[in-house]
Amino acid sequence: MPNIRPKVDAVIVGLGWCGSLMAEELTRAGLTVVAIERGPWIETGTDFPPAIDADELRWDTRRSMLLPQAVETITFRNNPTQKALPARDWCFNEWGNNVGGSGTHWAGMAWRYSPYDLQPYSMTVSRYGVGQFTDGLIVQDWGVTYNDLEPFYDRFEKIAGVSGKAGNLKGNKIVGGNIFEGPRSDEYPLPPLKTTRLTDLFTEASDALGYHPFMVPAGQASEAYTNPLGVRMGPCTYCGYCLYYGCANWAKSTPNNCVIPALMQRQNFTVLTDSTVSRATFAADGKTARGVVYLDKDKQEWEQPAGIVIFSAFQMQNVRLLLLSKIGQPYDHATGQGVVGRAYSFQTVSGANIFFENEYLNQFIGAGALSSQIDDFNGDNFDHSGMGFIGGAGILVVARGARPIGNTEVVPPGTPRWGSAWKKAYTDAFQNGTFIFGQGTSYSHKDSFLDLDPEYKDANGLPLLRLTYDYNENDRRSAKLVEEKSLEIGKKMGAKTVIGTNATDQHASPFQLASDHTIGGAVMGLDPKTSVLNRFQQSWDVHNVFVLGASSFPNNAGYNPTGTIGALTLWTAKAIIETYLADRGPLVKI
Amino acid sequence: MKRRELLASVVATAFAPGLARAETISGSMPWVPGQAAVPPLAASTPTATLFFSPAEAETVGAIADRLIPEDGLSVGGREAGCVHFIDRQLIGPYGQAASQYRLGRFIKGTPEQGLQSSLTPADRYRIGLTALNDYCQTKHSLAFSGLSTQTQDEILTGLERKDINLATIDGSEFFEQILQNVREGFLSDPIYGGNKNLVSWKMLGFPGAYYDYRDVIDQKGKKLDFPPVSLFDTSI
Numbered sequence: 001m002p003n004i005r006p007k008v009d010a011v012i013v014g015l016g017w018c019g020s021l022m023a024e025e026l027t028r029a030g031l032t033v034v035a036i037e038r039g040p041w042i043e044t045g046t047d048f049p050p051a052i053d054a055d056e057l058r059w060d061t062r063r064s065m066l067l068p069q070a071v072e073t074i075t076f077r078n079n080p081t082q083k084a085l086p087a088r089d090w091c092f093n094e095w096g097n098n099v100g101g102s103g104t105h106w107a108g109m110a111w112r113y114s115p116y117d118l119q120p121y122s123m124t125v126s127r128y129g130v131g132q133f134t135d136g137l138i139v140q141d142w143g144v145t146y147n148d149l150e151p152f153y154d155r156f157e158k159i160a161g162v163s164g165k166a167g168n169l170k171g172n173k174i175v176g177g178n179i180f181e182g183p184r185s186d187e188y189p190l191p192p193l194k195t196t197r198l199t200d201l202f203t204e205a206s207d208a209l210g211y212h213p214f215m216v217p218a219g220q221a222s223e224a225y226t227n228p229l230g231v232r233m234g235p236c237t238y239c240g241y242c243l244y245y246g247c248a249n250w251a252k253s254t255p256n257n258c259v260i261p262a263l264m265q266r267q268n269f270t271v272l273t274d275s276t277v278s279r280a281t282f283a284a285d286g287k288t289a290r291g292v293v294y295l296d297k298d299k300q301e302w303e304q305p306a307g308i309v310i311f312s313a314f315q316m317q318n319v320r321l322l323l324l325s326k327i328g329q330p331y332d333h334a335t336g337q338g339v340v341g342r343a344y345s346f347q348t349v350s351g352a353n354i355f356f357e358n359e360y361l362n363q364f365i366g367a368g369a370l371s372s373q374i375d376d377f378n379g380d381n382f383d384h385s386g387m388g389f390i391g392g393a394g395i396l397v398v399a400r401g402a403r404p405i406g407n408t409e410v411v412p413p414g415t416p417r418w419g420s421a422w423k424k425a426y427t428d429a430f431q432n433g434t435f436i437f438g439q440g441t442s443y444s445h446k447d448s449f450l451d452l453d454p455e456y457k458d459a460n461g462l463p464l465l466r467l468t469y470d471y472n473e474n475d476r477r478s479a480k481l482v483e484e485k486s487l488e489i490g491k492k493m494g495a496k497t498v499i500g501t502n503a504t505d506q507h508a509s510p511f512q513l514a515s516d517h518t519i520g521g522a523v524m525g526l527d528p529k530t531s532v533l534n535r536f537q538q539s540w541d542v543h544n545v546f547v548l549g550a551s552s553f554p555n556n557a558g559y560n561p562t563g564t565i566g567a568l569t570l571w572t573a574k575a576i577i578e579t580y581l582a583d584r585g586p587l588v589k590i
Numbered sequence: 591m592k593r594r595e596l597l598a599s600v601v602a603t604a605f606a607p608g609l610a611r612a613e614t615i616s617g618s619m620p621w622v623p624g625q626a627a628v629p630p631l632a633a634s635t636p637t638a639t640l641f642f643s644p645a646e647a648e649t650v651g652a653i654a655d656r657l658i659p660e661d662g663l664s665v666g667g668r669e670a671g672c673v674h675f676i677d678r679q680l681i682g683p684y685g686q687a688a689s690q691y692r693l694g695r696f697i698k699g700t701p702e703q704g705l706q707s708s709l710t711p712a713d714r715y716r717i718g719l720t721a722l723n724d725y726c727q728t729k730h731s732l733a734f735s736g737l738s739t740q741t742q743d744e745i746l747t748g749l750e751r752k753d754i755n756l757a758t759i760d761g762s763e764f765f766e767q768i769l770q771n772v773r774e775g776f777l778s779d780p781i782y783g784g785n786k787n788l789v790s791w792k793m794l795g796f797p798g799a800y801y802d803y804r805d806v807i808d809q810k811g812k813k814l815d816f817p818p819v820s821l822f823d824t825s826i
Binding site for chain 1: 613614615616617618619620621622625626627628629630656657658659661663664684688689690691692693694695697699700701702703704705706743746750769772773774777778779781782790791793794795796797798799800801802803804806807808810811812813814821
């Protein structure tokens, strides 16, 4: 019989963005909350002050803040005819391993999805007809609309301290912002970050081509800022140590910098660190969850009973927890039945490598989300009639810091990888070489799914999650268009050498590091036959289980997912507090 | 005690488990003053190697001098400290592939499934350096370090392109391991034993461990003058 902790109102698995935002909401509403986090407590002053943070080998090359594959990984195959094998080394699974989760080390691109991204099925059919969908593609509406989420996007941006310029304020389009965005009720809480030579070159070229460039909304505070929770952030110093690093300035939008200092003052909140949840447990009638089981640091088994169970352990781990807990019917690829693990998607990346001559890009100056972007070819922002695909990409340049070790292969094509020729080319490319990044939509497919691996297990003897995924025809077609547009912009920027890049020219691989946005597998929706969660991210099967994260997304947009993850968490928190607590049962009656 | 040796004596991995960390936290931020998660530095005795035998160190040095040759841009890889850097990496968790998933059967898969090798980085050097020298003795009657630079380059190119096979290890797997580590040794902060005198950062014009560019960010497209700095002043 495992050790049992005292029962609380809610247990939260994983204390990243979703977990900390939910914990803040629930504790403020008076609930007792325990969060269980696999990683340790970390904080700015101890773990990444300036004297420690500026260290590429430790934080970037060795990924010291991220969860090692030795603790958990996935197995991978492109299609069901193959045997899946474990991803044994660093790959696109860039998971957190600390209080704050991946929200501590992320790059900070803080987007809203567009209205189309949340209703891709009905809007595509309305504009183009069902013939626009390629074979086997899974496209379905989320059950929430952009207008439903708008107030929650607004609140997330204010809590996070996002720096940007509105492009659509209550329907009024504003040049300088993203004119393609959904209508906003308010400006960003902070003005945009400063621009760099690279972003200026991109902005000028895009503008000259007739496109509509804007600065990407950034999870780096452009000024000192106090958020609605009373937590203070410092100004970004453009140090260039952002993605994979903690922020020594309290400037990056992270759970640690924005939520947790307020959360830790609440006497009704406790976090258990270094503790790994393996599954939910159930009441005797099997209809509701009783709590969760976890292993503490000494591998002792405990149960944390709770009235509400929240999985917010990151996209992959959420799906794994549902499967290990046996919540919901697992997706069976052979029959097409079931939903848990179904509808996995990713991020479709194409673009161009560009090399200037005699430039001083000074790329060591930067911030994680310091970027200029155009949305003219994203989502449904252009007419897809006759093109045979849906979606597109945000196209941008990234002024994110220099990476001497990470960028050793950023040299013109044909350059040797070592020797004096490499040294010369790399020295030149350090100030002249960069890339245009098409961060594209990604739609799921009946052949893209997650399930439990039949052979490989983690260190605790539990099956690893297995991913079956390859690029589908729709995404290959959209990537091609985005590559062409990137080439056009690169040439207009005056780059001497412009080479197209396209991840979909090859089979998908976890070791193709173009993106780490793994999406879906426990999607939200309007129909229990095609979704795991209802529109409030509540399990259709077990009404006191809620699942928060990109696992909820039936598709990925041409944007980074964190802003939408935050907004959906706040949307669900409101539903729990204002509706669920008073009448515990399914929030959506079918 | 010199400051560098003091820091080097702290044993630590990624998050310094030696630090006192709370595990059931409630009611306030659990900050403990006076702690810092210093970088994981192996004990530092600059002239002795801790992992490599003298013969292995000689071979690694010769390889490093071809991957990063001495030329007008910088000293060679050996003088830059690559052997010392790699030696220190291999006796630590990195050398043991501590972060990697090493359970279950090792089955060769598709290229998309990534390397499915049971070898650790330390294994690759132990096996690969011997295999390389055996190959050189067999073909040229000399160890790798005794060959002309042209022959050395031909061999390294052959390993890289999978034209040369070694008897006891995949030549390309060994080559990629050492190329990556030589690059790291050349380009990482000098606290790890390489990039001596910040030689690569001077070559590139990379300022290193600066943390605030607000006063120069508006000087766009201009050559900036930032003499590179390390996390710790190793001249002390």
